[in-house]
Amino acid sequence: MNRLERPLDGLLHLMDRQVIDSEDxxxxxxxxxxxxxxxxxxxxxxxxxxxxxxxxxxVSSWLGERWRRLGGAQSDRQRxxxxxxxxxxxxxxxxxxxxxxxxxxxxxxxxxxxVRRLVDxxxxxxxxxxxxxxxxxxxxxxxAPTRDARDPALxxxxxxxxxxxxxxxLGYDRSDDQGPWLVRRIVRRLxxxxxxxxxxxxxxxxxxxxxxxxxxGLGELTNVDATVDPSERDELRHERS
Amino acid sequence: xxxxxxxALGILTAIGGFVDIGDLVTNAxxxxxxxxxxxxxxxxxxxxxxxxxxMSGRVAAxxxxxxxxxxxxxxxxxMGLINLLGSMAVTLLTFVAExxxxxxxxxxxxxxxxxxxxxxxxxxxWAVLWRARFTVMENVLGxxxxxxxxxxxALWKLGPDWSHLAHQWxxxxxxxxxxxxxxxxxxxxxxxxxxxxxxxxxxxSGGVEEKWGPKDIGTMRANVFIGFPLGGLLSLAIAGCAxxxxxxxxxxxxxxxxxxxxxAIALGKIGLAVALVGFVAATFGAAxxxxxxxxxxxAQYFGWQWGKYVRPNVAARFHxxxxxxxxxxxxVLITSVDPILVTEASVVFSAVALPLTYFPxxxxxxxxxxxxxxxxxxxxxxxxxxxxxxxxIAAVAAVPLMVLTGMGS
Numbered sequence: 001m002n003r004l005e006r007p008l009d010g011l012l013h014l015m016d017r018q019v020i021d022s023e024d025x026x027x028x029x030x031x032x033x034x035x036x037x038x039x040x041x042x043x044x045x046x047x048x049x050x051x052x053x054x055x056x057x058x059v060s061s062w063l064g065e066r067w068r069r070l071g072g073a074q075s076d077r078q079r080x081x082x083x084x085x086x087x088x089x090x091x092x093x094x095x096x097x098x099x100x101x102x103x104x105x106x107x108x109x110x111x112x113x114x115v116r117r118l119v120d121x122x123x124x125x126x127x128x129x130x131x132x133x134x135x136x137x138x139x140x141x142x143x144a145p146t147r148d149a150r151d152p153a154l155x156x157x158x159x160x161x162x163x164x165x166x167x168x169x170l171g172y173d174r175s176d177d178q179g180p181w182l183v184r185r186i187v188r189r190l191x192x193x194x195x196x197x198x199x200x201x202x203x204x205x206x207x208x209x210x211x212x213x214x215x216x217g218l219g220e221l222t223n224v225d226a227t228v229d230p231s232e233r234d235e236l237r238h239e240r241s
Numbered sequence: 242x243x244x245x246x247x248x249a250l251g252i253l254t255a256i257g258g259f260v261d262i263g264d265l266v267t268n269a270x271x272x273x274x275x276x277x278x279x280x281x282x283x284x285x286x287x288x289x290x291x292x293x294x295x296m297s298g299r300v301a302a303x304x305x306x307x308x309x310x311x312x313x314x315x316x317x318x319x320m321g322l323i324n325l326l327g328s329m330a331v332t333l334l335t336f337v338a339e340x341x342x343x344x345x346x347x348x349x350x351x352x353x354x355x356x357x358x359x360x361x362x363x364x365x366x367w368a369v370l371w372r373a374r375f376t377v378m379e380n381v382l383g384x385x386x387x388x389x390x391x392x393x394x395a396l397w398k399l400g401p402d403w404s405h406l407a408h409q410w411x412x413x414x415x416x417x418x419x420x421x422x423x424x425x426x427x428x429x430x431x432x433x434x435x436x437x438x439x440x441x442x443x444x445x446s447g448g449v450e451e452k453w454g455p456k457d458i459g460t461m462r463a464n465v466f467i468g469f470p471l472g473g474l475l476s477l478a479i480a481g482c483a484x485x486x487x488x489x490x491x492x493x494x495x496x497x498x499x500x501x502x503x504x505a506i507a508l509g510k511i512g513l514a515v516a517l518v519g520f521v522a523a524t525f526g527a528a529x530x531x532x533x534x535x536x537x538x539x540a541q542y543f544g545w546q547w548g549k550y551v552r553p554n555v556a557a558r559f560h561x562x563x564x565x566x567x568x569x570x571x572x573v574l575i576t577s578v579d580p581i582l583v584t585e586a587s588v589v590f591s592a593v594a595l596p597l598t599y600f601p602x603x604x605x606x607x608x609x610x611x612x613x614x615x616x617x618x619x620x621x622x623x624x625x626x627x628x629x630x631x632x633x634i635a636a637v638a639a640v641p642l643m644v645l646t647g648m649g650s
Contacts, residue, residue: 026540027546
């Protein structure tokens, strides 16, 4: 099944996944996702980002700063490699490219840096609701493919918000039959306050302070696969096995 | 017929591959000091490695993803990196111990000092990792490792008081001059020797190397559930021999020669020769497995091409890691550090590092997204949860026990 044809979660389904070329050779991991902010405030994922400039800060911001200082003279020190979404054939448990790996990674073009953000900048950001109520932190981003097939991109349709760390979900929030029982109970208990905010309810994003202002409170967290017809999902599972 | 042969071969290599320097040394030490009063721990450990290897083998067969792919995907880059550093520290320690083990085995044969042998052995290990085909490497060394069955023969030939051994086993009859604290320390060490993390890195990555698919799950299970327990039987035989021969003489095992002593007494020169073939094959095989595991894990974390199923120039970074880790092992061993001591440390730290990789595998083995209809059933999850608790307890207790008992002295 191709996840790019239906809604998916950025951190759970794309980030840290293996990228594989058209000859089945391994290329790299997807270290981060490129976000483009449009004038109306909507956000779109346009590319996968790869390499130390995005990987090291995700390990630790302290290390990220040290990484930058080690090569201050290099103009491309903080420009990650980029894989355009148009180069991706399909996303399953891995990310499959349309082409061979030689020369596939190119540095991000610096000209449009002003409109470019990272999904990782959003992850962990404080989410503040109406009346300055603290709702939690961004745990993941819900994405959906745009309709335009010539210029593929993923629209940000919502934020998953909770009182944990990004990634601490292990996928348990989104399916209620995933075992083992003990682990599921503990993880779900830790995340009992989690919910979602639709992209249309985002008032403003303060990138410098790492804060998201929402117009409403948290809505119920939905399973990304719930948008897929269950019979179709089973079919896909069989297909894969 | 070919299928039967493949299953049989897999089982035989699993038996030979289960025992490494950690199992040889720890089982002999425990046998000499505690008799068979720790035999339950071996059984718990063997069932544990079966549960763990079956899950990771199944994940590898269904999703084509090996251990450190999953660690990073499920724990993220930060926890994943901490995990990688911890697991690689332990695996490199084991790698050093295995190469040292080959050197000690060959020293017994040649009387050449082990430190002089180390560079040659390390070169041979690297040459095998660079050149030999994956299946050839696994099968030849696994089959030669079966020579350790000589311990079962030796135990039978020694004709011990079986009812006494059985009594010691069943009632956990610890010798009076040992404390429960040291008993617990060796319990953790034995557990770590049976459930060494590299076994799972190697098993799951090997599944990807051999291009397992969902239809190979049956073969994989046969290897795990027949091969590993029979390997555990070899461990028990080594402990039994040590208990019968070394125990009454109050010998504490501090060299590989002492591990071989019971076989020499029971079966003479021929028996010892066979045992030495087993030592060399088991430790050399484990050196290859641990060396590869280091390369596999690092490459999987960073997403580099890895594996012996592609030509070395396609997986250049992976092979560079293999070269560097082999050089590192040589560097450590030519300081003339005692490989037995390195082994003792490696099995204890194995127990410490185990939860790091066990937990993500348990989670992914339950994830429909990866596993489709092949997710864990009730039995796998029942045992999986039980072992999660056991592994966490062993990991937490390991270092305090090591300090309190002064490494079991």
